Amino acid sequence: MKRNTWQREAVREALDDTEGFISAQALHSSLHASGSPIGLATVYRALGDLAATGEADSLQSPEGEALYRACSTTGHHHHLICRNCGLTVEIAADEVEVWAKRVAAEHGFTGAAHVVDVFGLCANCTKLLGAGPSH
Amino acid sequence: MKRNTWQREAVREALDDTEGFISAQALHSSLHASGSPIGLATVYRALGDLAATGEADSLQSPEGEALYRACSTTGHHHHLICRNCGLTVEIAADEVEVWAKRVAAEHGFTGAAHVVDVFGLCANCTKLLGAGPSH
DNA sequence: TTAGGTGCAAAACCTTTGCACACAG
DNA sequence: CTGTGTGCAAAGGTTTTGCACCTAA
Numbered sequence: 001m002k003r004n005t006w007q008r009e010a011v012r013e014a015l016d017d018t019e020g021f022i023s024a025q026a027l028h029s030s031l032h033a034s035g036s037p038i039g040l041a042t043v044y045r046a047l048g049d050l051a052a053t054g055e056a057d058s059l060q061s062p063e064g065e066a067l068y069r070a071c072s073t074t075g076h077h078h079h080l081i082c083r084n085c086g087l088t089v090e091i092a093a094d095e096v097e098v099w100a101k102r103v104a105a106e107h108g109f110t111g112a113a114h115v116v117d118v119f120g121l122c123a124n125c126t127k128l129l130g131a132g133p134s135h
Numbered sequence: 136m137k138r139n140t141w142q143r144e145a146v147r148e149a150l151d152d153t154e155g156f157i158s159a160q161a162l163h164s165s166l167h168a169s170g171s172p173i174g175l176a177t178v179y180r181a182l183g184d185l186a187a188t189g190e191a192d193s194l195q196s197p198e199g200e201a202l203y204r205a206c207s208t209t210g211h212h213h214h215l216i217c218r219n220c221g222l223t224v225e226i227a228a229d230e231v232e233v234w235a236k237r238v239a240a241e242h243g244f245t246g247a248a249h250v251v252d253v254f255g256l257c258a259n260c261t262k263l264l265g266a267g268p269s270h
Numbered sequence: 271t272t273a274g275g276t277g278c279a280a281a282a283c284c285t286t287t288g289c290a291c292a293c294a295g
Numbered sequence: 296c297t298g299t300g301t302g303c304a305a306a307g308g309t310t311t312t313g314c315a316c317c318t319a320a
Contacts, residue, residue, distance in 0.1 A: 002274090060196075064309075142301070160284075180300080
């Protein structure tokens with residue numbers, strides 16, 4: 001059985017308090033800043049568990065970090081993430097769900113954990129930085 | 136200007152010879168196995184350049200590695216990747232292109248470098264491992 | 271009590287970088 | 296020649312792991 005430790009709770013709460021995705025390291029820093037003497041390894045372990053249980057969503061940032069987010073245990077949705085300010089918008093992705101399943105099935109794939117996340121620039125950062133020069 | 140070294144060519148060729156995505160490390164190993172005394176750092180640098188030039192596609196595997204693939208400079212397509220054997224199927228993603236653009240626009244996002252890649256189990260590995268227990 | 275969680279530090283891992291040398295142009 | 300690419304090894308970053316201690320049930 002899983003025990004209920006204050007560390008676990010702290011991680012869960014910190015995750016809930018976070019707007020968008022956050023890295024394990026950032027979350028650890030945040031907790032430390034709030035006075036929690038929680039260890040980095042514990043944060044990693046807690047986040048791993050949360051992700052495994054479905055209580056958190058995880059994805060890989062383009063920089064190679066794992067990002068976590070408190071997630072409605074309910075739906076499988078996707079995200080629109082600003083690569084500049086980190087703003088995250090949750091998007092219902094019914095169409096893509098259907099599409100992903102169909103395509104996967106067409107090729108005989110199963111268990112398609114479809115990673116459909118869109119990194120872009122939000123309206124605000126678009127203004128700040130001008131039209132995307134990159135790419 | 137970019138110089139034309141045999142190392143660069145070797146990386147390009149090795150990438151062309153590869154079916155799906157391959158990690159920098161794996162590609163380096165593969166090259167070594169073929170007798171090329173190319174250095175790991177050089178492989179990373181070459182792959183980085185290729186990705187920057189658009190001659191290669193790169194994405195982050197769930198395991199946190201950067202994967203590269205020789206890519207048609209032409210279209211923006213996506214991939215269906217077996218998380219067990221690495222088999223990669225290229226998928227035309229017109230629908231998703233449209234969808235991604237619309238959703239991004241709806242939220243005021245621009246420059247959406249939509250990462251639409253599906254990790255799953257291919258038909259073969261599904262048989263080998265049984266129905267997906269994960270998730 | 272006792273299985274499981276925690277903390278610390280070391281390790282493993284992928285990737286980048288500094289520097290001297292080699293080579294393409 | 297000259298500047299860029301290369302190789303090696305060391306450094307950088309994130310994540311995992313070993314082990315002793317602690318603690319929730």
